[in-house]
Amino acid sequence: MLSWEERRQLVKIANLYYTEGWTQQQIAKKVGVSRPVISKMLQKAKDAGIVEVYIKDESVHTVELEKRLEEKFHLHDTVVVPSTGFTPDMVRRAVGQAAAHYLSRHLKPDVERLGISWGTTLSEVVKEYPFERREKVNIVPLVGGMGTKSVEIHANQLAYELAKKMNGTCSYLYAPAIVETEELTERLVQMQDIAQVLEEGKNVEVALIGIGNPHKGSTMKDIGYLHESDIQSLKKAGAIGDIGSRFYDQEGTPIEHELNKRIIGLRLRDLKKVPYVIGIAEGTYKAESIEAALKGGYIHTLVIDEQTALALLT
Structure with missing residues (x-):
């Protein structure tokens, strides 16, 4: 139990430090003790409940969610x-800004191979x-993408644009994301230029990926890669999300589907490696798809909006 005198002294020191902005050294000189003694007294003030530290900022809520x-x-x-x-557009832009800032800050200088998927x-x-x-750095597209629709969100275009921003180089995967038949897919992936870029994709050190929901707000449907019959068929097979146009179920396991x-x-x-x-990712309609991707163990760092984060935690 603190005596009145001891308590008063702790209040005085805490007030000088937290309210008046004095340094511990300045307080030590005034009180006539060493700086480590002041440090211990400030800790004692916290332990006694005299000082309670509150962080007042709107970021506190999101930091707790993180x-x-x-x-x-x-x-x-x-x-x-x-x-x-x-609005949805504002959310997408805000998440894009945050992810760009995060990547710029955390991408190590010695990284030579960075993979990128596709999407808005x-x-x-x-x-x-x-x-x-x-x-x-060399930017590698992780999925094909050809045609004239929404070219600006295809992996090749994103690889090119990001390489320009980084003053690096990029590879091009000259193939569609989805091919008409399995046989044609087999033939294409054996072509030297395509095989080489696919191999580069397996060996990237860092990958940037988006997460899609094939049943709601699907970009693949919007640009004509998926038809209603495909979506029904995927639903039947248990598809809950996709990464780089590869579909997986609610446990994050790749589905058996043509x-x-x-x-x-x-x-x-290979992404797991x-x-x-x-x-x-952003948008609460993707919450199940994101959760399944996390269960599948594909992601190390997640950049997401607040409302979707709350949906993942309820």
Whole structure:
């Protein structure tokens, strides 16, 4: 039990430090003790409940969500972007900005091979990425993509744009994402130029991936890669999400479906071997797809919006 005199002294020191902004050294000189003694007294003030530290900032809520997501899904890192009151476009842009900033800050200088998938969210990441000098890096598209529809979100285009931003180089996967038949897929993946880029994709050190929901808000459906019959068939097979146009079930296991055999791009089992995978997604309609991807163990760091983070934690 603290005496009145002792308590008064702790209040006085805590007030000088937390309210007046004095340094521990300045307080030590005034009181006539050493700096370590002041440090111990400030700790004592906290232990006695005299001082309670509150962090007052809107980020506190999202930081708490990040911690909970990391614990629940065993993630290396998480970024939760505030999104209350935002329109879907604003959310996508905010998540893209956060992911671009995160990648720029955390991408090690010695990384030479970076893979990128495709989609509208990844397109925002590339748009928001700053111009840098990373001459050593080569950007590799992780899935095919040809045609004239929505070219700006295809992996080849994103690889090219990101390479320009980083002042690096890029590879091109000259093949469609989805091929008409399994036989044609087999023939294409054996072509030297395509086989070489697919091999590069298996050996990237870092991968940037988006997460899709084939049943709601599907970009693959919007641009004509998937038809209603495909979606019904995928539903029957238990597909809950896709990464790089590869479909998986609610446990994150690749589904047995002929569409998965007609994709030209990185297989999910090879994605699991990539040392560092950053998953970037937004929209509560993707919550189940994201959760399944996390269960499947494909992602090390997740960049996500606040509302979707809350949906993952309820």
